[in-house]
Amino acid sequence: MKQWPKQELTISYSQLTVYNQETEHPFSDWTDAHIRQGFTWREGAVSFGAIGDERSIIEVAVRKEAAPEPGAIRAIVVPFETGEGGVIVSSILSEAYGYDVPQGSYELWCEIVPAPPEAAGNRTRYLFTFVPCGDPKARIAKRDAELDPGKTLLMVASPAI
Amino acid sequence: MLQALARRKTALVSFMLLVAVIAGGFWAFPPAKTDAAASYDAVIYFPFNRYPLTGDHIRDAIAAGESAICTIDRAGADQNRKESLAGIPTKSGHDRDEWPMAMCAEGGYGADVRYVPSSDNRGAGAWVGNQLSKYANGKRIKFVMSYE
Numbered sequence: 001m002k003q004w005p006k007q008e009l010t011i012s013y014s015q016l017t018v019y020n021q022e023t024e025h026p027f028s029d030w031t032d033a034h035i036r037q038g039f040t041w042r043e044g045a046v047s048f049g050a051i052g053d054e055r056s057i058i059e060v061a062v063r064k065e066a067a068p069e070p071g072a073i074r075a076i077v078v079p080f081e082t083g084e085g086g087v088i089v090s091s092i093l094s095e096a097y098g099y100d101v102p103q104g105s106y107e108l109w110c111e112i113v114p115a116p117p118e119a120a121g122n123r124t125r126y127l128f129t130f131v132p133c134g135d136p137k138a139r140i141a142k143r144d145a146e147l148d149p150g151k152t153l154l155m156v157a158s159p160a161i
Numbered sequence: 162m163l164q165a166l167a168r169r170k171t172a173l174v175s176f177m178l179l180v181a182v183i184a185g186g187f188w189a190f191p192p193a194k195t196d197a198a199a200s201y202d203a204v205i206y207f208p209f210n211r212y213p214l215t216g217d218h219i220r221d222a223i224a225a226g227e228s229a230i231c232t233i234d235r236a237g238a239d240q241n242r243k244e245s246l247a248g249i250p251t252k253s254g255h256d257r258d259e260w261p262m263a264m265c266a267e268g269g270y271g272a273d274v275r276y277v278p279s280s281d282n283r284g285a286g287a288w289v290g291n292q293l294s295k296y297a298n299g300k301r302i303k304f305v306m307s308y309e
Contacts, residue, residue, distance in 0.1 A: 013286025027287030
C-alpha cells in the first residue's frame with residue numbers, strides 16, 4: 001500500500017522506539033520480562049530491543065497483509081493504534097523520522113534482518129510494517145536465541161520519567 | 162585645623178582606593194561557581210535509585226576522572242562507540258554501558274565501559290532519552306546524581 005524511503009539511524013541503549021507523534025515521553029522503563037520478550041509496550045509507544053548499538057537501516061511500510069521477510073531472525077507483532085499526527089521512529093538521542101501512517105488500528109510488525117557478515121559496510125535492517133487490523137494481537141512470530149518470552153507477554157510499561 | 166582636614170582627605174582617598182582594589186579583584190577573579198555555571202547549559206539529576214547499576218557506573222567513572230558533562234553530538238555516536246567498545250565482547254543479559262556516552266563529544270576512545278544488566282541499562286537510556294531529546298547538538302549537559 002505504501003512504503004517510505006529507507007533511512008539510517010544510529011541505535012543507542014539497544015532500543016528503537018515507534019511512537020505516536022503526540023507522545024510526550026516515548027521511551028519506557030524495561031524490566032527483565034521486557035528484555036526476555038524483546039519489547040516494551042504501552043498505548044502509542046513501543047520500544048523494540050535491538051541486536052546491536054550501531055548505524056542501521058530503517059524501513060517503514062503500510063501493507064494490507066503481512067509479508068514476513070525470509071531473512072529476518074526476529075519478528076515481533078504488537079497492536080498499535082496510530083494517532084492523527086502519524087508516527088515517529090527513533091532511538092536514544094538519535095535521529096527521529098516521521099511517517100504519516102493513517103490514523104487507525106494496526107498490527108505492527110518489527111522484523112530484524114542482520115547484515116550479512118561477509119559484506120563489509122552492510123547494515124542491519126529493521127523493518128516496521130503496519131497491517132490494518134480490527135483485533136490486533138501481540139505475539140512473537142519468529143524468535144532468535146536472545147529471546148525467552150514467558151507464556152504470557154507483558155503488555156504493560158511505564159514511561160521512563 | 163588644616164592638618165586634620167588633610168588627614169581626613171588622605172584617609173578618604175585610602176578608603177576609596179581599598180574599595181576599588183577589592184571591587185577590581187572580584188571583577189578580575191569571579192568566584193569559581195560563576196565559571197562552572199558558564200560551562201554548561203543545563204543540569205539533569207540522574208535518579209540513582211531507579212537505575213542503581215548504571216548510576217553506580219556513572220558515579221565511579223566520574224570519580225575516576227571522566228567528564229560529568231555531556232556535549233551532545235548525535236553524529237559522532239557511531240564512531241565514538243566503535244572506539245570505546247573495540248575489543249570488548251558482548252555478554253548475554255548485559256549491555257556494555259559507556260561513560261561518557263557515545264552520543265557525547267566527550268565519549269569515544271578511552272571511555273569507561275562496564276557490563277550492566279540490560280533492564281537497568283535500557284531503562285536508564287530511556288530516561289536519558291526522555292530528558293535530553295529536546296536539546297540540540299552542541300548543548301552541554303551536566304549530570305548530577307540524585308539519591309531521592
